Amino acid sequence: MMKALLEAESVGHSYPGGQLGCEDVSFRLYPGEVLGVVGESGSGKSTLLGCLSGMLEPSNGIVRFDVGGQGLRDVFSLSEPERRLLMRTDWGIVRQNPRDGLRMNVSAGGNVGERLMAVGARNYGNIRNEALDWLTRVEIPSSRVDDLPRTFSGGMQQRVQIARILVSKPRLIFMDEPTGGLDVSVQARLLDLLRGLVRDLGVAAVVVTHDLAVVRLLSDRLMVMRQGRVVETGLTDQVLDDPQHPYSQLLVSSVLQA
Amino acid sequence: MTQKSLMLQVRNLRKTFTLHGRGGVQLPVFNDISFEVSAGECVALIGSSGSGKSTLLRSLYANYLPSAGEILVKHHGEWVDIASVEARTKLEIRRETIGYVSQFLRVIPRISSIDLISEVAISGGMSSEIAIEVSSALLRRLNLPEHLWNVPPATFSGGEQQRVNIAMGLVRPYPILLLDEPTASLDASNRESAIELILEAKSRGAAIIAICHDETARDRFADRLFDVSQFKAAA
Amino acid sequence: MNSQAFHSVDGTYNFAYLDEQTKRMIRRTLLKAIAVPGYQVPFGGREMPMAYGWGTGGIQITASIIGKDDTLKVIDQGADDTTNAVSIRRFFQRVSGVKTTEETQKATLIQTRHRIPEKQLTENQILVYQVPQPEPLWKLEPREVETRKLHAYSEYGLMHVKLYEDISRHGEIITTYDYPVEVNARHIMSPSPIPKFDNPKMAMMPALQLFGAGREKRIYAIPPYTRVRSLDFDDHPFEIQRFEDPCALCGAEGVFLDEVILDDKGDHMFVCSDSDHCRERRAAGHAGHRASDAASIGFVSSEGEA
Numbered sequence: 001m002m003k004a005l006l007e008a009e010s011v012g013h014s015y016p017g018g019q020l021g022c023e024d025v026s027f028r029l030y031p032g033e034v035l036g037v038v039g040e041s042g043s044g045k046s047t048l049l050g051c052l053s054g055m056l057e058p059s060n061g062i063v064r065f066d067v068g069g070q071g072l073r074d075v076f077s078l079s080e081p082e083r084r085l086l087m088r089t090d091w092g093i094v095r096q097n098p099r100d101g102l103r104m105n106v107s108a109g110g111n112v113g114e115r116l117m118a119v120g121a122r123n124y125g126n127i128r129n130e131a132l133d134w135l136t137r138v139e140i141p142s143s144r145v146d147d148l149p150r151t152f153s154g155g156m157q158q159r160v161q162i163a164r165i166l167v168s169k170p171r172l173i174f175m176d177e178p179t180g181g182l183d184v185s186v187q188a189r190l191l192d193l194l195r196g197l198v199r200d201l202g203v204a205a206v207v208v209t210h211d212l213a214v215v216r217l218l219s220d221r222l223m224v225m226r227q228g229r230v231v232e233t234g235l236t237d238q239v240l241d242d243p244q245h246p247y248s249q250l251l252v253s254s255v256l257q258a
Numbered sequence: 259m260t261q262k263s264l265m266l267q268v269r270n271l272r273k274t275f276t277l278h279g280r281g282g283v284q285l286p287v288f289n290d291i292s293f294e295v296s297a298g299e300c301v302a303l304i305g306s307s308g309s310g311k312s313t314l315l316r317s318l319y320a321n322y323l324p325s326a327g328e329i330l331v332k333h334h335g336e337w338v339d340i341a342s343v344e345a346r347t348k349l350e351i352r353r354e355t356i357g358y359v360s361q362f363l364r365v366i367p368r369i370s371s372i373d374l375i376s377e378v379a380i381s382g383g384m385s386s387e388i389a390i391e392v393s394s395a396l397l398r399r400l401n402l403p404e405h406l407w408n409v410p411p412a413t414f415s416g417g418e419q420q421r422v423n424i425a426m427g428l429v430r431p432y433p434i435l436l437l438d439e440p441t442a443s444l445d446a447s448n449r450e451s452a453i454e455l456i457l458e459a460k461s462r463g464a465a466i467i468a469i470c471h472d473e474t475a476r477d478r479f480a481d482r483l484f485d486v487s488q489f490k491a492a493a
Numbered sequence: 494m495n496s497q498a499f500h501s502v503d504g505t506y507n508f509a510y511l512d513e514q515t516k517r518m519i520r521r522t523l524l525k526a527i528a529v530p531g532y533q534v535p536f537g538g539r540e541m542p543m544a545y546g547w548g549t550g551g552i553q554i555t556a557s558i559i560g561k562d563d564t565l566k567v568i569d570q571g572a573d574d575t576t577n578a579v580s581i582r583r584f585f586q587r588v589s590g591v592k593t594t595e596e597t598q599k600a601t602l603i604q605t606r607h608r609i610p611e612k613q614l615t616e617n618q619i620l621v622y623q624v625p626q627p628e629p630l631w632k633l634e635p636r637e638v639e640t641r642k643l644h645a646y647s648e649y650g651l652m653h654v655k656l657y658e659d660i661s662r663h664g665e666i667i668t669t670y671d672y673p674v675e676v677n678a679r680h681i682m683s684p685s686p687i688p689k690f691d692n693p694k695m696a697m698m699p700a701l702q703l704f705g706a707g708r709e710k711r712i713y714a715i716p717p718y719t720r721v722r723s724l725d726f727d728d729h730p731f732e733i734q735r736f737e738d739p740c741a742l743c744g745a746e747g748v749f750l751d752e753v754i755l756d757d758k759g760d761h762m763f764v765c766s767d768s769d770h771c772r773e774r775r776a777a778g779h780a781g782h783r784a785s786d787a788a789s790i791g792f793v794s795s796e797g798e799a
Contacts, residue, residue, distance in 0.1 A: 084646060115650070122653070122725075127657065188367070221345045237321055238320060238323055241321055242323050249277070
C-alpha cells in the first residue's frame with residue numbers, strides 16, 4: 001500500500017475580521033499524483049494553497065507531509081528551519097509571477113544553482129553543469145545561462161523558475177496559476193513542458209488555477225471550490241465531462257469548447 | 259462471482275443527468291442495467307441512437323458517474339466497484355485493467371502520435387525503446403502512413419485519428435477493453451486490420467464491450483448482443 | 494573610578510565624548526558580540542559629531558572601550574596620515590587625551606578603515622574596524638527580516654550564489670575586498686571593505702577584533718584565536734592577491750601594495766599600503782629599487798583601490 005505524501009484534514013482558514021478563506025478541506029495526495037484545484041477568484045483556492053504549502057497557518061485542521069519519507073508529520077508543528085528546509089528541498093512552489101519566484105539580479109544559472117548551493121554543493125563545475133542541464137531541459141538555450149532573468153520573455157522566466165525548483169528533485173510542487181499572464185501559444189508550450197516533466201520525474205503536484213484547460217492537461221484529479229468550500233471532487237475528466245454540482249456544471253458550461 | 263473468468267459485472271446501473279442550469283431538469287438515460295462479461299468474450303451494445311450506449315461505455319470507464327448501481331471490475335484479482343472507489347484506484351484501474359478506444363477520447367494536444375501510443379506502453383512498465391518499437395509495429399499494421407507518426411493527431415482525418423485511438427487502446431494487453439465504434443471512418447482494408455487486432459485481443463483473453471454500428475464488422479468479433487434501449491428509463 | 498576620569502582634557506566633553514550610559518550600553522553589546530562570534534548585534538547607535546561614512550561605528554566602539562592608559566593608532570587604507578585617520582586621531586586626543594602612535598606594536602587600540610596592519614597583532618591589542626555595510630547578504634536579499642532568518646538558520650547558500658555569479662561572469666571570484674568569511678564555523682560575516690589579502694590575518698588572530706557599523710547600528714566581533722574561513726568553491730579555492738614586485742621603497746614582499754602615481758607622464762610605483770610597516774623597514778635598513786623616491790613623495794599613501 002502506497003503511503004500518502006500530503007494529507008489535508010478539515011483544513012480551514014479565516015482571515016482576521018472573520019473573512020472566510022477556505023473551510024473543511026480534506027484530501028490525500030499520493031506520490032506522483034497531480035491534483036487540480038479550480039474555482040473563480042475568491043473561491044479560496046489560493047488560501048488553500050497557502051495553507052498546504054506551509055506559508056499560511058490554517059486556523060482549523062491539519063496539513064501533514066511525509067517528511068523525509070518517514071511518515072506524515074504536521075507541517076505546522078515543524079520548526080521554522082525544518083519547514084524552510086522542506087521548502088527548498090522536497091517542495092517547490094511555482095509562482096504565477098516569475099518575479100516572485102526568481103532572483104532577478106542573479107543570472108539564470110545562478111538561479112538554478114541556488115538550491116544546490118543551499119544544500120551544500122560547493123563544486124562550481126558541478127553546479128554549473130547541473131544548471132546547464134536543467135536549463136536545457138526547460139528549453140532555455142545554454143548560451144543564455146549567464147543572462148539575467150529580466151532579459152528573458154515571460155515564458156522563459158517561467159521556465160527558469162521551474163528549472164530552479166526541479167533541480168533539487170522535489171517530491172511535491174505547488175503551482176499557482178502557472179500559465180497566468182502568458183500568451184496562449186506560450187501557455188501551451190509551458191503546459192506541455194510541465195506535463196512532460198511531471199510525468200518523467202514522477203513528482204506530485206497541486207495545481208491551483210481558474211483555467212480548466214490547464215487541469216485537463218496536467219491533473220489526474222480535480223477539486224472544484226466555491227466560496228471557500230470544496231463542492232466536488234473526482235477524476236479530472238469525470239468532473240469536466242460529467243459535473244455533478246450545480247456550480248461545477250456552470251463552470252464547465254462557461255468555457256467555450258475549443 | 260465464483261466463476262473465475264468473469265471480468266466485469268454491471269448491477270442495477272442507472273444514469274440520469276441533472277441539468278442544474280436548466281432548473282434541475284432530469285434527463286434519464288437508462289435504469290437498472292445488469293450484465294456480465296467474461297474473459298475472452300465480446301459483448302456488443304446495441305440500441306437506437308440516444309439509447310445510452312456511449313453513456314454506458316463512459317460509465318464503465320468512470321468518465322461518467324452512475325446515479326445508482328455498481329460496476330464491478332476484476333482488478334488485480336479483486337472485485338472493485340469503479341463507480342465508487344477512490345479516485346486514485348480509478349486511475350490505477352485505467353492504467354492496469356481497462357483500455358478504452360473512442361472516437362471521442364480527448365488526446366493530449368501537441369504530442370506526436372507515436373509518443374501518445376508509446377506513453378501508454380511506458381506507463382505499463384515498458385522501456386521507452388521497446389515501447390517505440392511496439393507502437394511502430396502497431397501503426398504499421400494499422401497502415402498509418404509513417405510521415406504522420408511524428409505529427410500530433412489533431413490535424414488528422416477521422417480515419418487516421420481513429421487508428422491512433424485503436425493503437426492507444428491496444429498497445430497494452432488490458433484485461434478489459436471498451437471499444438466505441440472502433441471501425442468507424444476506416445476503409446475496408448484498415449477495418450480488416452482493426453478487426454484482426456480486436457480478435458487477437460479477444461483470443462488472448464480480453465473481455466470486450468463494444469459499440470459498433472457496422473454489423474459486418476460486429477459479427478466478426480461480437481459473441482453476443484446486449485440491447486441497451488430496453489432499459490430506457492421513463493422520464 | 495573617580496569622577497575626574499569622566500572629563501575630557503578640555504573639560505567640555507565627557508571622557509571619550511560618549512556619556513557613561515551610552516558606553517555601558519555599547520560595552521554590553523560588545524560582550525554579546527564576542528559571545529556569538531560573527532553575529533550582528535543591534536545597538537542604539539548615537540549621533541556623532543561627524544557624518545555617517547566617516548567611521549561613526551568604529552568611533553563609538555573605540556570611545557566605549559578606550560581607557561586613559563591606552564595608546565591609540567588610527568589608520569585609513571593602511572596609512573596614519575590620511576584625512577580620515579588624522580581627524581579621528583585628533584578627535585580622540587581632544588576628548589580623551591590618550592597617547593597616540595603610528596607604530597603598530599606600541600598601540601593598544603587600533604581603529605582601522607580598509608586594512609589590517611602587516612605586523613602580527615598581539616593579545617594585548619584590540620582592532621576596531623569601521624564598517625559601512627555589515628550585512629554580507631544585502632545585495633542578494635534586501636529584506637532584513639529574511640536575512641536575519643538566513644543567519645539564524647545558517648541558510649547560507651545565497652552567499653555562494655554571489656561567488657557563483659563572479660566565476661560565471663569573470664572566470665574567477667572577482668570579489669577583492671569585503672570578501673565574505675565564515676566565523677567560528679557558524680556565522681557568515683562581512684570583514685568590512687578590507688582587501689581579501691587581509692582575510693587570512695583574521696583567522697586565529699591573537700588580538701580581539703571588533704566591528705562597528707554606525708549607520709546600520711550593528712556591532713559584531715571576532716574573539717581572539719577564532720577560526721575564520723573565506724568562502725570558496727572546491728574547484729575555485731580562495732586566493733589572496735599577489736604582487737609581482739616587492740615594495741619599491743622598502744623591498745618588502747608578501748605585503749599589500751598600493752600604486753602611487755608619481756607624475757602626469759605615467760610614472761608610478763608600488764609601495765606598502767601599511768605606511769608604518771614600510772617606514773619601520775626602511776629605518777632598519779631595507780631598501781627597494783626606488784628607495785630614494787621616498788622623500789620626494791613624502792611617502793604619501795595613494796588613493797588606490799583597496
